Amino acid sequence: MNRLALWLCAPATVVMLAVTGWPILYSVLLSLRRADLRFPQDQEWIGLANYATVLSSPYWWTAFTVTLLITVVSVTIELVLGMAVALVMYRTVTGRGMVRTLVLIPYGIVTVAAAYGWKYAFTPGTGWLTGHAAPLTDPAGAIAIIILAEVWKTTPFMALLLLTGLALVPEELLRAASVDGATRWERFTRVTLPLMRPAILVALLFRTLDAFRIFDNIYVLTGGAQRTSSVSIIAYHNLIGGLNLGIGSTMSVLILVSVALLAALYVRVLPR
Amino acid sequence: MLDGVSKRFADGTTAVRDVTLTIADREFVILVGPSGCGKSTTLNMIAGLERISEGELRIDGRRMNERPPRDRDIAMVFQSYALYPHMTVRENIAFPLKLARMPKTEAAAKVRRTAELLDLTEHLDRKPAALSGGQRQRVAMGRAIVRNPKAFLMDEPLSNLDAKLRLQMRTAIARLQKTLGTTTVYVTHDQTEAMTLGDRIVIMDSGLVQQVGTPQELYDHPANLFVAGFLGSPPMNTLPAEVTSDGLATVLGTIPYGSRLRRAVLPHQVVAGIRPEDFQETPAGASFTGTVDLLESTGAEQLAYFTFAAGLSFERDGPPQVVARLGSRSGLRAGEPATLWFNPDAVQVFDPATGANLTPRVPRPGRPGG
Numbered sequence: 001m002n003r004l005a006l007w008l009c010a011p012a013t014v015v016m017l018a019v020t021g022w023p024i025l026y027s028v029l030l031s032l033r034r035a036d037l038r039f040p041q042d043q044e045w046i047g048l049a050n051y052a053t054v055l056s057s058p059y060w061w062t063a064f065t066v067t068l069l070i071t072v073v074s075v076t077i078e079l080v081l082g083m084a085v086a087l088v089m090y091r092t093v094t095g096r097g098m099v100r101t102l103v104l105i106p107y108g109i110v111t112v113a114a115a116y117g118w119k120y121a122f123t124p125g126t127g128w129l130t131g132h133a134a135p136l137t138d139p140a141g142a143i144a145i146i147i148l149a150e151v152w153k154t155t156p157f158m159a160l161l162l163l164t165g166l167a168l169v170p171e172e173l174l175r176a177a178s179v180d181g182a183t184r185w186e187r188f189t190r191v192t193l194p195l196m197r198p199a200i201l202v203a204l205l206f207r208t209l210d211a212f213r214i215f216d217n218i219y220v221l222t223g224g225a226q227r228t229s230s231v232s233i234i235a236y237h238n239l240i241g242g243l244n245l246g247i248g249s250t251m252s253v254l255i256l257v258s259v260a261l262l263a264a265l266y267v268r269v270l271p272r
Numbered sequence: 273m274l275d276g277v278s279k280r281f282a283d284g285t286t287a288v289r290d291v292t293l294t295i296a297d298r299e300f301v302i303l304v305g306p307s308g309c310g311k312s313t314t315l316n317m318i319a320g321l322e323r324i325s326e327g328e329l330r331i332d333g334r335r336m337n338e339r340p341p342r343d344r345d346i347a348m349v350f351q352s353y354a355l356y357p358h359m360t361v362r363e364n365i366a367f368p369l370k371l372a373r374m375p376k377t378e379a380a381a382k383v384r385r386t387a388e389l390l391d392l393t394e395h396l397d398r399k400p401a402a403l404s405g406g407q408r409q410r411v412a413m414g415r416a417i418v419r420n421p422k423a424f425l426m427d428e429p430l431s432n433l434d435a436k437l438r439l440q441m442r443t444a445i446a447r448l449q450k451t452l453g454t455t456t457v458y459v460t461h462d463q464t465e466a467m468t469l470g471d472r473i474v475i476m477d478s479g480l481v482q483q484v485g486t487p488q489e490l491y492d493h494p495a496n497l498f499v500a501g502f503l504g505s506p507p508m509n510t511l512p513a514e515v516t517s518d519g520l521a522t523v524l525g526t527i528p529y530g531s532r533l534r535r536a537v538l539p540h541q542v543v544a545g546i547r548p549e550d551f552q553e554t555p556a557g558a559s560f561t562g563t564v565d566l567l568e569s570t571g572a573e574q575l576a577y578f579t580f581a582a583g584l585s586f587e588r589d590g591p592p593q594v595v596a597r598l599g600s601r602s603g604l605r606a607g608e609p610a611t612l613w614f615n616p617d618a619v620q621v622f623d624p625a626t627g628a629n630l631t632p633r634v635p636r637p638g639r640p641g642g
Contacts (some may be wrong), residue, residue, distance in 0.1 A: 175321050176354035179425075180415065181342040181371040190367075194358040 024256070030249035037243035050250040059234060060251070067230040070143065071211040074150040078207060079200070081151065082158030089159065090166045107156040115220035118149045139226045146228060149217045154210070158203055165199020166192070198270065205266040209259050231255050287313040289479040290327070295423075298453045300446075302470035304460055305502070310479040311459045315425050318457060319348050331422060342371070347416035351428040353408045355400040355415075361387075362396040365414045372419070386418040389448075406437045413448070423455040430465065442468060463503050467491070475499050497627035500545050500620070506575065506595045512624070513544040520544050520621070523580040523592045524560035530617030532632050542630065543622040548575065550618040551596035553603065557615040562594070567606040574598045576610070 034046045054060050085103055092099045106114065121129040122136050122145055135141030169192050177187045193200075215232040218224055224233040232255060239248025288310040295301050303311040316322040318329060320341035329336045336344055347368070355364050365386055369379040387393045390410040400408055409429060416424050429445070430438045446469055449456050460466055466473050467487045475482040475490065475498070483495040487503075494500035500508040513520040515538045519528040522544055562578035569575075578594045596612055604610045620631040 170352075170354070172350055172352050172354045173356060176348065176350055177356075177367075178321065178341045179319055179346065179348040180368040181419075183342065186371060191356060194356075197358075 027249040027252050030245050031253045033246050035245040035249075036247075037245060046246075050246050051254075054247060054250050054254065059229075060231070060254075062227055063229045063231045063234045066143065066228060067212060067214065067232075070147055070150065070214055070230065071208060074147045074154075075204060075207050075211050077147070077151050078155050078158045079204065081155045082162050082203070085155060085159035086162035086166050089163055103159060104156045106153050107160075109153070111153060111216040112220055114153055115149055115217045118145060118152075118217075119221050136222060137226060139228060142222050142226055142228045146214075146217050146221055149221065150211065150214065153217075154207060158207055161203035161206065162196070162199060165196040165203075168199070169195045201266060201270050205263065205270075208262055208266070212259055212262060213255065231258070287479050288317070291476075291481055292327075293474060293481070293484065295455060295457065297455055300449050300456045300458065300469060300471045302458050302460060302466040302473045303476060304463060304466035304473055305476035305482075307461055308478075309476040311461075311476050312427055314476070315348075315427055315457060315459050318423075319346055319425050320344050345419075345422045346425055347419055347421040347423075348425040349412045349416050349427065349429045351431050353400075353412040353432075355408055355411055357400055360397050360399055361392060361403070361411050361414075364400065364411055365392075365418050368415060368419045382418050386414045389417070390414050405433050406441065409433060409441060413445075417448070417452065417454075421454070423457065424449075426456065426458045428460055429458075430460075430462075445469065463505065467503065475502060477502075493629065493631075493633055494545075494620070495629055497543060497545070497622045500622070500629070504547060506548050506597070508545045508547050508620075509594045510543050510545045510622070511592050511594070513542050513621070515540055515542060519616075520619070524562070524594065527558055527619055528616050530615065530619060532617055533619065533621060536621070536630055536632050538621060538630060539623065541624055543624050545620045545622060546614060546618055548595045548597035550614050551598065551612040552614070553598065553610075554613060556613050557617075559611050559613045560594075561609060561611045563609050564604050564606050567604060569600065571600065573600055574602050574604070576602070576604050576612075 031050055032045060032047060033043060034049075035043050089096075089100055089103060119136070121127045122134075124130060124132050124134040135145060173191050173195070174187050177191045182190065213232050214230045215236070218228055218230055218233050219236075222228045224230075224237065229237070231251065235248055235251035235255060238244050238251060242248070291310075291314055293301075303314060305311050313322060317324050320336070320339060320343075324337050331344060331346075356367065359367065362383055366379050366383045369382060374382075383396075384393070387396055390413060392407065392410055392414060395403060395407060395411075400411065403411065409432075412429070426445075430441050433441060442465060445458075458465075458469060470487060472484060473487055473490050474484050477498050483490055483499045485493075490499060491503050494503065494508070497510060501510065511522045511524065513522040513527070515521075516526065519526040520533075520542065527544065562580065564576050565579050566577040567574060568577075574597075576596045576598060578596070580592045580594070598604065620629060622629055
């Protein structure tokens with residue numbers, strides 16, 4: 001009986017270990033070695049030296065700050081916009097299916113394709129959103145556009161998650177609140193929002209972890225130039241561009257650790 | 273208070289038609305009727321939770337149709353209690369005061385007094401999920417009481433309680449209403465609740481008010497067959513009858529005209545109605561003989577059911593049946609014939625087509641004989 005259960009789980013477990021477990025383990029191993037493909041003979045175990053190198057590098061900390069900034073700003077905007085969109089979807093009576101489909105379109109477009117759309121829109125001379133200015137070449141402008149692209153793309157996802165939470169708020173409670181003397185805004189802040197807390201936290205969890213690993217939008221829009229690199233971008237540049245497997249893997253492991261810490265933080269505040 | 277109020281829904285169905293009702297200050301009014309009769313819709317229109325399609329709602333003489341619920345100074349108790357699950361009992365009760373921006377110390381004192389009144393003091397810091405059904409019901413009452421509103425609206429507040437608790441809370445609500453003297457509109461589908469609680473009952477069916485009056489008035493002089501059949505448990509016996517010169521010809525035999533009916537102008541065919549408790553074993557007045565096919569005893573009393581082969585019958589489903597409510601020590605036995613007596617003056621007649629009561633209204637006579 002128990003044996004059968006184990007056998008049935010085995011194929012999936014083996015596949016998971018092969019495609020995720022092993023690469024993670026391999027990155028951890030690589031991060032503990034000097035492994036630069038430009039000097040293939042010069043490989044050896046160096047313990048935590050790579051970590052010391054990365055954590056004392058200003059490039060890493062700049063990227064880390066940029067990543068945090070993009071994450072916090074875009075997730076905040078997404079939460080507010082997503083809530084508004086969710087409310088619209090929830091209250092729509094006519095053409096409900098149509099509204100939901102329209103709202104979801106940005107989420108259905110491949111990120112890289114959308115990113116190129118934004119890039120062309122902000123190309124000086126030909127872009128329809130810019131004149132002869134070149135906002136993508138200036139750090140603040142570039143980060144604002146990266147955030148804009150992120151928000152445009154993932155607000156629908158946020159809205160969808162919030163919509164499920166909204167549907168869980170009993171209509172009768174809102175009626176009771178209006179008889180108790182609550183205005184529309186008070187009903188929202190004192191009844192709807194508290195009851196949606198679990199759904200909001202889950203949505204924030206998903207989006208924060210996702211946003212922290214931001215790659216495609218930056219890769220297409222700036223390639224990480226003008227101090228717009230996220231941690232994923234510099235890991236990519238070191239690993240694939242610079243062929244420094246040791247340093248690149250160290251950065252990947254650090255990203256994994258950061259994301260795990262963020263997740264742990266959310267899980268703590270999530271009600272059980 | 274309600275003046276020709278109607279409610280039409282977007283899909284064209286009319287839930288409530290032309291209800292006119294004036295509720296006096298401190299009065300306890302019951303809206304009663306089968307499900308879907310429009311009683312809850314009427315209540316929601318008073319609360320401001322449903323738009324009024326037609327007619328005018330006035331509270332203290334002021335038009336309320338366009339006012340949002342919070343400007344009507346009315347508290348409501350919902351069937352599901354609608355307690356806020358993320359707030360403690362204290363916060364639930366204090367919620368309306370908080371929204372009214374009442375100073376904290378004053379609000380706290382009011383909450384404390386309300387909790388004492390409802391015996392909730394020891395539960396104040398618990399969440400609704402940790403309470404029993406009866407306690408939740410009391411919290412819902414507390415949230416209504418604490419504001420000291422112009423009126424309470426209660427939408428089937430006891431329906432989710434078990435039978436014993438329902439009885440307890442019924443008396444508790446009656447006492448509370450008397451103590452506080454707050455005007456109350458109470459919706460129920462339960463005729464016992466309606467009869468026991470209300471100063472006045474409004475019986476509704478298919479969106480129309482059937483009759484308004486004190487419980488006793490409605491019981492003694494039902495305006496139509498619907499009211500006669502709705503109030504009373506078991507309900508009034510109704511039998512098809514033919515009007516003859518000797519009396520009403522029914523499956524019970526010919527019932528002689530009492531003093532009231534002698535004065536009435538009757539159509540050829542009527543429906544004769546008689547309450548189960550108007551029968552007795554002691555000979556007096558008119559009588560009928562039949563076979564008892566079922567005898568139910570509740571301990572305090574017995575219900576004897578007589579079924580008759582369909583003789584005279586129109587627009588009725590099943591063979592005519594008569595129920596008599598008798599004392600627990602009746603001599604009746606199931607399966608045996610019995611003779612029961614009744615005062616012909618207790619018989620009321622209804623128009624079979626419209627259901628309207630055709631009995632002239634004179635004070636109801638007492639029971640016949642000794």
